[in-house]
Amino acid sequence: DIVMTQSPDSLAVSLGERATINCKSSQSVLYRSNNKNYLSWYQQKPGQPPKLLIYWASTRESGVPDRFSGSGSGTDFTLTISGLQAEDVAVYYCQQYYGSPLTFGGGTKLEIK
Amino acid sequence: EVQLVESGGGLVQPGGSLRLSCAASGFTFSDHYMDWVRQAPGKGLEWVGRARNKANSYIIEYAASVKGRFTISRDDSKNSLYLQMNSLKTEDTAVYYCVRNLYGGNYALDMWGQGTMVTVSS
Numbered sequence: 145d146i147v148m149t150q151s152p153d154s155l156a157v158s159l160g161e162r163a164t165i166n167c168k169s170s171q172s173v174l175y176r177s178n179n180k181n182y183l184s185w186y187q188q189k190p191g192q193p194p195k196l197l198i199y200w201a202s203t204r205e206s207g208v209p210d211r212f213s214g215s216g217s218g219t220d221f222t223l224t225i226s227g228l229q230a231e232d233v234a235v236y237y238c239q240q241y242y243g244s245p246l247t248f249g250g251g252t253k254l255e256i257k
Numbered sequence: 258e259v260q261l262v263e264s265g266g267g268l269v270q271p272g273g274s275l276r277l278s279c280a281a282s283g284f285t286f287s288d289h290y291m292d293w294v295r296q297a298p299g300k301g302l303e304w305v306g307r308a309r310n311k312a313n314s315y316i317i318e319y320a321a322s323v324k325g326r327f328t329i330s331r332d333d334s335k336n337s338l339y340l341q342m343n344s345l346k347t348e349d350t351a352v353y354y355c356v357r358n359l360y361g362g363n364y365a366l367d368m369w370g371q372g373t374m375v376t377v378s379s
Contacts, residue, residue, distance in 0.1 A: 184366070186302075193369035193371060193372055194302065194366075196359070196365055196366060196368075199359060199367075205365075205367065237301065239302070239365075239366070241366075244307075244318050245304050245318070245320050245321070246304040247304065248301060248302040248304070249301075250301050251301045251302075
């Protein structure tokens with residue numbers, strides 16, 4: 145199984161500042177034939193289901209604010225939230241869909257400092 | 258409106274069975290892979306399994322933790338996904354989400370139901 149490791153476990157950032165969450169996979173999730181990274185990011189607010197933010201490591205889902213961006217390739221990925229807003233308080237998960245079983249990172253809890 | 262609505266959760270004793278259903282609407286259900294993902298109270302997300310679409314032979318995949326105990330099925334004529342859970346254990350206690358794959362194959366999980374709670378306890 146591909147193990148997804150997120151860091152940090154929790155993060156406190158001031159409003160308007162940048163938040164950076166890291167995700168590392170135990171093996172590459174880059175599919176060479178189409179040069180796509182099978183990596184997505186989700187946001188989960190309390191009492192709600194997860195919401196897709198980013199797929200193919202860097203493609204923003206429709207309707208997601210452009211302050212959310214994803215980067216990285218192979219085994220190392222980053223979710224960046226530029227200009228943190230109060231509504232961004234949530235737990236963020238990375239997930240690989242390169243291979244079965246699909247696996248998620250342990251989550252990063254983002255709070256306001 | 259595009260949505261997924263789960264039902265069938267509840268309290269069951271260890272060793273018991275439960276069947277979850279997911280009703281899809283607002284999109285062409287038959288085109289999509291459909292997954293079940295669960296979340297134990299206060300914990301992270303765990304993939305349970307998947308039903309591929311007709312174009313991919315309706316292949317079913319399972320997580321090792323549920324293989325042999327859980328059965329996933331789909332009925333495209335009813336726009337529905339199912340999860341039959343047998344030999345339930347206390348560690349199966351979780352919110353179970355029905356989830357759609359973006360596009361028509363192995364892609365990110367772009368639509369999630371609100372979830373249904375399953376509690377396994379004596």
